[in-house]
Amino acid sequence: MSVDYHQLLRDSLTRLPTVGATVDSIRKAVQERGELVILYFNFDRYSKVEEVYGWEKLDSVLETTGEAMRAALAKSALASAKLMVSFPNDDDFVVFHVPRDDTPAASDAEITELTASLKDSVSSEIERAHGEDIASLFDIFVGRALVVYNPKLRLERQIYRGIREAANASKSLEHREQAKKISDLRETLRDRGLYIEYHPIVVTDTQKVFGYEALARGKMRSMRSPEVMFEIAAQSDLIWDLSRLCRERAIEGMGKLLQDGELLFMNVDPADFADPSFDVNTLNVKDPTRVVIEITERTAIKDYPKFRGRLKEFRDKGYRFAVDDAGSGYAGLGSIANLEPDFIKLDMSLINCIDQNFIKQNLVETMVRFANEHGAMVIAEGVERKEEYDMVKSLGVHLVQGFFVHKPSATGVNWRPPMHPAPAVTEGAK
Amino acid sequence: MADASHPPILVVDDNPDNAHIIRDYLEAKGYPVTVAYNGDDALKAFDQIKPPLVLLDVMMPGRDGWQVCREMKSHPTLGKSVRVVMVTALDDWVNKRQALQTGADDFVEKPFELPKLAATVERNVKLLSPTASASTVSARN
Numbered sequence: 001m002s003v004d005y006h007q008l009l010r011d012s013l014t015r016l017p018t019v020g021a022t023v024d025s026i027r028k029a030v031q032e033r034g035e036l037v038i039l040y041f042n043f044d045r046y047s048k049v050e051e052v053y054g055w056e057k058l059d060s061v062l063e064t065t066g067e068a069m070r071a072a073l074a075k076s077a078l079a080s081a082k083l084m085v086s087f088p089n090d091d092d093f094v095v096f097h098v099p100r101d102d103t104p105a106a107s108d109a110e111i112t113e114l115t116a117s118l119k120d121s122v123s124s125e126i127e128r129a130h131g132e133d134i135a136s137l138f139d140i141f142v143g144r145a146l147v148v149y150n151p152k153l154r155l156e157r158q159i160y161r162g163i164r165e166a167a168n169a170s171k172s173l174e175h176r177e178q179a180k181k182i183s184d185l186r187e188t189l190r191d192r193g194l195y196i197e198y199h200p201i202v203v204t205d206t207q208k209v210f211g212y213e214a215l216a217r218g219k220m221r222s223m224r225s226p227e228v229m230f231e232i233a234a235q236s237d238l239i240w241d242l243s244r245l246c247r248e249r250a251i252e253g254m255g256k257l258l259q260d261g262e263l264l265f266m267n268v269d270p271a272d273f274a275d276p277s278f279d280v281n282t283l284n285v286k287d288p289t290r291v292v293i294e295i296t297e298r299t300a301i302k303d304y305p306k307f308r309g310r311l312k313e314f315r316d317k318g319y320r321f322a323v324d325d326a327g328s329g330y331a332g333l334g335s336i337a338n339l340e341p342d343f344i345k346l347d348m349s350l351i352n353c354i355d356q357n358f359i360k361q362n363l364v365e366t367m368v369r370f371a372n373e374h375g376a377m378v379i380a381e382g383v384e385r386k387e388e389y390d391m392v393k394s395l396g397v398h399l400v401q402g403f404f405v406h407k408p409s410a411t412g413v414n415w416r417p418p419m420h421p422a423p424a425v426t427e428g429a430k
Numbered sequence: 431m432a433d434a435s436h437p438p439i440l441v442v443d444d445n446p447d448n449a450h451i452i453r454d455y456l457e458a459k460g461y462p463v464t465v466a467y468n469g470d471d472a473l474k475a476f477d478q479i480k481p482p483l484v485l486l487d488v489m490m491p492g493r494d495g496w497q498v499c500r501e502m503k504s505h506p507t508l509g510k511s512v513r514v515v516m517v518t519a520l521d522d523w524v525n526k527r528q529a530l531q532t533g534a535d536d537f538v539e540k541p542f543e544l545p546k547l548a549a550t551v552e553r554n555v556k557l558l559s560p561t562a563s564a565s566t567v568s569a570r571n
Contacts, residue, residue, distance in 0.1 A: 012504045055531065089504075333523055349530075356557055358536035358550075359526050366523070 011085045013059055014066025019094055022084045023159055029098040030155060036147040038159070039095040039115065040166035041069070044174055045138040046091040048227055051298070053134070053382070054349025061130055062091060068125035069093055072118045077110070086163070094163060108144070115142040131403075136225040139177060143169030182236045184222045185229060189241050193219040196249050198257055199408035201265065201379060201401040204393050211263030211292065213401065214250035215408050230269075240275040243268070251284055251291075257411070258290060265292045265322060265343075270299045273310045280317045288318035292343060296324040297335065304338060311339070322379070327363060333370050343399075344371050348382030351402070355387035361395060368396045436460040437555060438479055442472040442498065443487040443517065452485060455544050456551065469493025476502055482511060482558045483551065485538075488518040496532045503533030513554045517542065 009021040030036045043065065050058040066085075073083055073095065081097035119140045127135035145165035147158050188194060198212035216226050223229050226246075233242040250266050258264060272278050285291055293314060301307050311321060322343035323336050327350055336344060344367060354360045364380070371378045380392040383402030392400060439461050443449040446467060453463040464479050466472035469492050476484065484502060488495035495516060503509045516537040520526045529537060535557075538550045 010506060012506045012509055015506065327523070327527070356535070357530070358553065359520070359529050359534060362537075363523065363526050363530075 008088065011088045013062045014085060016066055017084045018087050019084055019163065022082055022096065023156055026082060026096055026098060027155055030149050033098050034149045036159065036162065037097040038145045038147060038162045038166045040143040040163065040170045041093040042141045042143065042167065042170035042174060043091050043138055044141060048137055049134060052227065052348065054352055056352055061126060061134060064126055064129045065122060068122040072121040076114055076118065078114065111144050133225065137227055141170040141173040141177065143167055143173065145169065181222055181232045184220050185232045185236065185238060188218050188220060188223050189238065189245060192245060194245055194249050195219060195410060196253050197408035197410055199401060200406040201399050202405050204397055204400045207405055209262060210399055211265055212257065213265040216246040216249065239271060243272045244277060247283065263290055263292050265294050267294045267324065270295055270301050270307065273307060280313050292320045292322050294322040294324040294345065295339065297328055298325050327367060337374065341376050343377050343379055345379045345381055351380050351382045351388055351392065355391040361391065364392065364395050364397065435555065437483060437558060438462045438464065438481045439551065440464050440466065440472065440475055440479060440481040440484045442466045442484065444468055444490040452547065459548060469498040472498050473501060476508065480508055482513065483554055484512060484514045486514055486516055488516055499532045499534050511559055513558060515550055515554060
């Protein structure tokens with residue numbers, strides 16, 4: 001069978017059939033039974049996984065999702081149902097269930113209960129395989145449709161209408177959940193319900209702590225992921241309020257956490273520079289030379305001259321700058337040079353499996369050379385494996401951040417992977 | 431006869447002269463080489479021979495090298511293990527980012543020097559998973 005044809009019938013990642021390849025196989029059963037239950041699983045924010053961690057990560061999350069869906073379904077009352085993807089490479093899943101002759105079609109209540117347990121087991125499997133950050137990033141919304149077979153109509157059309165109906169139902173749930181999240185965010189802002197986890201950044205050669213990136217987490221479960229919080233804030237015009245609270249919280253913890261010479265890395269969205277309250281004089285920072293403002297390359301900067309003017313106000317006070325997610329877009333090195341950063345944080349997708357990919361190695365090498373020529377330091381974030389650490393070290397990357405060296409925690413360095421030997425700390429490191 | 435250190439290689443180039451130079455050079459180094467002159471034939475050969483390493487020219491009429499790379503990398507059984515080396519000048523950041531999006535593992539600049547090409551092949555062979563090259567070898571025997 002040719003590659004093209006095969007790809008239309010089966011998704012290569014999840015090894016699940018597509019809708020088109022499944023419809024024919026249930027024709028007889030639907031005609032005999034007279035009805036079909038369709039469930040539509042809408043995985044919200046999977047595109048964020050790809051945006052933040054790169055396509056390889058999303059591919060791997062999709063593989064896990066497919067496996068988890070298959071396993072959860074097999075253990076459920078819908079064990080005989082057919083699981084599929086809408087089309088190849090899609091991140092939504094469809095379930096066809098034709099009730100057996102001797103049993104009534106599952107009721108709405110039964111389906112609701114079942115989908116809740118499916119959602120739970122898929123979520124916990126993704127958390128186990130890919131960590132809490134990824135698991136807390138996305139939501140699953142399940143829509144349901146009942147197709148009652150009408151022999152006057154073509155079965156395929158009835159099924160495709162049913163899929164659309166179930167997809168729309170899942171979208172309505174998503175909108176309802178969105179409204180609830182906006183209310184959760186307002187509550188978080190009102191109660192200052194945020195805490196900060198500090199993720200160590202270490203000197204590559206010595207693994208001595210160089211500084212900490214402040215990562216905001218909501219206290220409410222729905223607000224655990226910063227990406228989710230900021231997405232909801234953007235939709236509800238609360239982005240400045242949320243950014244302000246995150247900055248205040250990060251700076252509050254600085255005094256207790258930072259040892260001599262260590263720096264605080266704080267994320268600031270380019271849009272925050274338009275907030276009149278974001279001002280060098282209003283930030284409650286005693287020593288601005290200890291603060292590095294991270295600006296993501298992902299958000300387009302519309303007015304460079306004006307933006308650089310704002311950066312200068314901060315720079316003149318002693319603040320330093322890092323370009324975050326560098327190399328994530330297609331803008332190349334020119335846009336990085338424009339910001340004259342002190343630090344360049346490489347996009348995580350370049351670090352993931354860098355030991356296996358010579359093109360990534362070439363890009364990182366180019367960035368290190370560029371940084372050395374411009375007096376900046378390169379930070380590799382998302383370093384999770386020893387092989388990745390060894391590779392970025394050999395490429396001359398100055399600083400490293402990632403689970404391989406430290407996990408983020410509310411109190412700084414208090415966690416180390418059990419199998420990872422304690423790093424040798426030498427004095428006099430940068 | 432293929433062994434784990436000399437797995438079969440598929441060379442794809444629409445220019446027969448280029449393709450034959452690469453083939454003759456790699457065969458002399460002990461690699462079994464199959465040549466395809468366009469994207470469609472490359473995908474057919476990929477399915478039949480199951481090579482763990484592919485050298486892929488980018489500029490080809492019909493399906494170009496990027497498209498062929500994407501399709502090989504999403505192959506249901508071989509996509510995970512195959513390593514694809516693009517034979518092209520990826521001269522700037524943007525080109526290299528695009529190459530990563532297709533799933534390419536490495537590149538060798540065109541016009542290539544043969545020793546450089548051999549070094550590129552060798553470093554990719556070293557990273558082949560043992561199962562990938564073993565299954566390929568047994569499939570051929």
